[in-house]
Amino acid sequence: MISGSSNRIQVDVFADHEVIIPVNKLKNAVAKVTLAGDDPLAKAEAALAQLSGEFASWMSAECDRLDAARHKVRDAGLNTSTFNELFHAAHDIKGDAATFGFALAAGAAESLCRVLEHSPVPARIPMALVDQHVDAVRAIVREYARPDINDIATALVRKLRHVSDEFLIHENRHRPDYLQDLV
CATH class of the missing domain: 1.20.120.160 (HPT domain)
Structure with missing residues (x-):
C-alpha cells in the first residue's frame, strides 16, 4: 500500500484495485467541540426543551x-x-x-x-x-x-x-x- 502525505491526494494500491482518497480541505474549517457546554447540538436540544411547553x-x-x-x-x-x-x-x-x-x-x-x-x-x-x-x-x-x-x-x-x-x-x-x- 502506498500512502501520500496529508496535504496531497492519497492513493492506496491493492492487487486488484486502487482507492483514491482526496485531500479533506474542510478538516481545518470545522471547529472542534471540547467542552460539554460548547456542544451546539446539546444547546439546541436544551432550547427546544425550554420551548416545548x-x-x-x-x-x-x-x-x-x-x-x-x-x-x-x-x-x-x-x-x-x-x-x-x-x-x-x-x-x-x-x-x-x-x-x-x-x-x-x-x-x-x-x-x-x-x-x-x-x-x-x-x-x-x-x-x-x-x-x-x-x-x-x-x-x-x-x-x-x-x-x-x-x-x-x-x-x-x-x-x-x-x-x-x-x-x-x-x-x-x-x-x-x-x-x-x-x-
Missing part, C-alpha cells in the same frame, strides 16, 4: 390557521389566493407536527397537500373532501392525549388517503402518464 398552543394556532383557510375557500371558492393559503397552512402542519409533538396529525395534512397538488382543476375539489381533512387534523390534535390516538389517527389517515386517491384517480383519468406516477 409552547408546542401545544403553537399547534393549536396552526390548526386555527388551517380552519380559517378552509372557511375562506368555502366563502370565496378555491382561487389562487385561497388555494395558496389552504395549501401553505396544511403544508406547515405537515412539516411542524412532529417537531411540536403531534406527529400523527402530519398524515392528514400531507393527504390534503397531495389532493391540492395533484388535482388538475383545483376548483373541482369537493368542499366535503377539504372539510374531512381539516376536521381530521383538528381532531387528531385535540384528542392527542387519548391512549388510543395512534389507532384512531392511523385509521383516519388511511381512510382519507383512500378517499383522496379515488378522487385523484378520477380527476386524472385522462392523464394516464401522470396517473401512473401518482399512485
